[in-house]
Amino acid sequence: MTSPIRRLVLAVLAGGFVASAGALADARAEIRPVIVGINDYAHFPDPGAAAPPTDLAGARNDAQEIARALRSAGVVVPPEQLLIDDRATLSAFLQAWDRALAGAGPDDVVLVTFSGHGGQEIETRPPFDETTDGRDETLLFHDFDPARPSLGRLTDDALQAMFLAAAPTRIVFVSDACHAAGLERDIAARITGLSRNAGVWELPLEEFAAPAESAEAEVVADAVPEEGAAPPPHVTQVFATASESRLVMETSFEGEAHGALSWFFARAIDGEADADEDGVLSQAELGDYLEDRVFTAMEQQQQPRVVPRDGAAVALPLGRRSGTTARPSAGALDDARLPGPVSVHFVGPAPFDLAACAVCVPGGRGAAVTFEAADDGWTVYNRTGDRIMTVASVDAALAQVRRAQLVATVDALKDPHLAPAGVAALQPPRRHPIGTIVGFRFTPPSSSLAYLTLFNIASDGAVQWGLEPPGVERLAPLRGPATMRFRVAPPAGADQLVALFCERPPLGLHDLLRRSGGAAPEPERVVAALGNTRCQAGRIGLFTGP
Structure with a gap:
């Protein structure tokens, strides 16, 4: 050493x-x-x-x-x-x-x-x-x-x-x-x-x-x-x-x-x-x-x-400079911080025409989403080379693009003027088999950002809402770190657990996620749903499978 x-x-x-x-x-x-x-x-x-x-x-x-x-x-x-x-x-x-x-x-x-x-x-x-x-x-x-x-x-x-x-x-x-x-x-x-x-x-x-x-x-x-x-x-x-x-x-x-x-x-x-x-x-x-x-x-x-x-x-x-990272009013996410197009890379025959995807741009190694042709469809990888899952249709492939766009939206919601969101796994970032119990600790970045909203972006792109709080009756601020455990369920791959710590419950976002029916909402709708609620965002991966 x-x-x-x-x-x-x-x-x-x-x-x-x-x-x-x-x-x-x-x-x-x-x-x-x-x-x-x-x-x-x-x-x-x-x-x-x-x-x-x-x-x-x-x-x-x-x-x-x-x-x-x-x-x-x-x-x-x-x-x-x-x-x-x-x-x-x-x-x-x-x-x-x-x-x-x-x-x-x-x-x-x-x-x-x-x-x-x-x-x-x-x-x-x-x-x-x-x-x-x-x-x-x-x-x-x-x-x-x-x-x-x-x-x-x-x-x-x-x-x-x-x-x-x-x-x-x-x-x-x-x-x-x-x-x-x-x-x-x-x-x-x-x-x-x-x-x-x-x-x-x-x-x-x-x-x-x-x-x-x-x-x-x-x-x-x-x-x-x-x-x-x-x-x-x-x-x-x-x-x-x-x-x-x-x-x-x-x-x-x-x-x-x-x-x-x-x-x-x-x-x-x-x-x-x-x-x-x-x-x-x-x-x-x-x-x-x-x-x-x-x-x-x-x-x-x-x-x-x-x-x-x-x-x-x-x-x-660095010296005093103005205008570089001006604090957004009331915590709102302005258009300049919205995520850009999703970089997409194809290895072998493509599942869809890149030109027909309004939010796609061509990418190479390390693209946000890579589709590799396989015998049973296309294997999907994230930017770090983790296998997400295999898709067999154009719709399922486009859902992976929307998934990547929502992940990028969460990252864009990180407010540089606030302490980072406290999101930590209680297990190593390895792949965990279906049925395994996994745990995470959530710590408010400050006493003023104590309302936790938690949802999961599953490997297939579905948004799983209702993890925390499961209902409006539990809309209460965290008084300190909270540990939660979950059982790994299908589909296996690379889930993204998203935590938003807000100054008050973001009821507009709750309603949007409830009405989306599991589909990934567009970045503009997420921003509009947050309104003027100041929040700090965090996410952590859960990698599952054999």
Whole structure:
């Protein structure tokens, strides 16, 4: 197991500095970026190759999207600090790091983001601190060569030494990569995106006898804190996953491949995570936002972590801006936040003409809905490659599109100015057989949002209403966390349990769901039914079947 301090640095999305709110809220604070995105690796095959590791599809998009968000926030991103593909060698990264540090003032922030492959290598030199698995975590740059795996990579030891040497400069280091293999559920990798794990490497002993050809020459054992040591005071960590045993998969947003953590990190820079609208992102705000959005979007397969979580500690000084995420009046969902068209991908003969679907747009790997031709119809997959069910008719296929649209509507109902909805499963996000008893805990995000409305979006697209409250006689606020248990019933697949915590009972929505007869209502009708009732939305998957 990697030591806590070094898991900060690398576990998959690592992040950087913490300071008092007053120090970084100063409008004169400057964010000095180094942005890395690598799809094209010099020695890896194209994504279509049979065996991994391969080139990636979304890392370049990640870098460009983060740069876009920073520029929108008024941050200067010099061309030489945006390192993409063949410009993202290890030496180019180290030079960009030095440029970012040079001249940094006491209130400035060096923001480094990395989107690309991560890996592991067997630990064969001091400090020998990988006491559980004996493997160092690494970031792999464009020039990484599997034939000479000491080149073109940085170990977590080297990164930690760089962080310590940069003190007291405040640093945010974001690495959207992964270092180990494992998911809670089997997924159809051919349907979803690519894994950002490049495997485990063993360095030949002769490479250690020769002078080091990378930043490892700068690393000494004394520069790396002992296992269990507290993180440096100028460093904050943001992990893409809570465990090294979880893969980080690419997915798709707005028709383009991305890493989920990078996508939502860019949204956080846009201001969506600035719940109190004070122009700065605290650790708590960043953690609340990323943990909720990524966990939901990746269907519980990826859970980021922000460590530590000091509500008063600033993570990014974005400056005071207006109009980016203006608070909607009385909690109403405006048209700008309604979900867009549903991305649909076909593998083999299609069940319906895409042009005839008014809410459909063509999508590729990682589309919201994928239909794969099968002997008995079409197997349906969600964006993360989970099998939902098999459909045998055009109507059943179109019901899957409406299902995806309703799921997207629930996500659009998440209010960035409110604490996340407390929705947690009491069992792992694996597939559970029919008849199994499963449980969930529902916690109001605040005392003012205590009226719970619960419904299920079943695998076949039917909306199962009346889970909680089952009748108007039980319309009462929750006084604290509530645990509910259910028995898994057909149809098997991938249900979505939706929880709305509102300031008062949303009786209009209750009536709409009651009158819909199990059909998924359109987004506009859901919004209209909520009226001016302020609510916070949450959802969690229940995956069932053999």
